[in-house]
Amino acid sequence: MRGVVVTGHERAPLEQVDALAKYGVATVHEALGRVGFLGPRLRPVNRGSRIGGTAVTALCWPGDNLMIHVAVEQCGPGDILVVTTTSPSTDGMFGELFATSLQQRGVRGAIIDAGSRDSAELGEMGFPVWSAAISAQGTVKATPGSVNVPIVVGGQLIRPGDVILADDDGVMCVPREDVSRAIDAAQARSDKEEATRQAFRQGELGLDRYGMRATLDRLGVEYITADEYARRTGA
Template sequence: MRTVVVTGPPRADARQVDALARHGVATVHEAMGRTGYLGPRLRPVHLGHRVAGTAVTVLSWPGDNLMIHVAVEQCRPGDLLVVATTSPSTDGMFGELFATALQHRGVRGLVIDAGVRDVAELGAMGFPVWSAAVSAQGTVKATPGAVNVPVTIGGQVVRPGDAILADDDGVLCVPRTGLAAAVEAAGARAAKEEATRAAFRAGELGLDRYGLRERLPGMGIEYVPYDERDEP
């Protein structure tokens, strides 16, 4: 691994990032062809947040948060810090003091494939965090890593400047170069979902709206009157 801090990477368009935040992770994930999801390991530390921001990426050694300190300087308003480790870690690498520094710089939240602590304080601050663990275990500041390099979380590559969308359903990465198309596709899917929602409120069944009813016989599914069933 090259121990490097890449400065000034191109970022996704801020207006498109804000437009992305109008949609939930599940909606955008479906609209993108079910790509970009960072996996079920990352869970919100507190429910009720939905944020989108541009990724500042960190690659740290497990149990060592030196490079998070280095990364804070590279953060701008509208960013979202994304931290990965070189091997699995659940140590509490991030807490309230880091969040205080990031809030001052206009950072919208944290995604970390490791642990966090100071959960009550983070909640009181309203600083959104998605993590793989909550742990009081502390860390050291000893080993160099990298900032603003591609990192991999949940089998997905996150590049500096990509758009990150996170809510109660998890975290999604939208490549910077494909953001406009993703926003457009998400808007179309949201409109389709609203039409379906209205149909369900009016009593239509998913069996009919999705054209599933006519497919059931081909799947071997039979409708049998209660008195003709095989069970005693």
């Protein structure tokens, strides 16, 4: 395997990234038509963080974090490091020392499609990490890979400079050329949800607001009394 390190890639504007990140993963994912979600495997090592940033990607060999060291040099303020492996791995490829170096460079977090470790230390230093596993198993630094090439995580294509959003609900990717549309769509969905929230606070039911009673009728769902249910079932 011949590795490459791509430099000088285009990044989405950080002001747009920050505007989009405030909506959260679930809202943006739904607003864009349920696309971009990297799947339920990636979970926050420590809950409570919501971040957005531009992707720096690293493609590593399983059990080998050499290319993460290479990727750190390519990271800058506003970036999020996204790491995957050439085949599935749960080894602890990322921990507190990497986070210290990235934090010093202004990196906002890391997404590890493999294992991470030093969970307590990551929480104490306030560096957000999402990973597919938590594992004390260490790694070697011996096999070439690539940095800032397109990668696939959870069936989703991630290119360097694309927008990564992450919170307690998971992680998603928004193509850098689609950020403006995503902001508009997320705001529209947020406004709609706020109107629904107010309606629910006033006592309206989802059955009525979403027109689901007609759906129940079409599906043949009946409302019957407890006595009638007892007669039909012998209960």
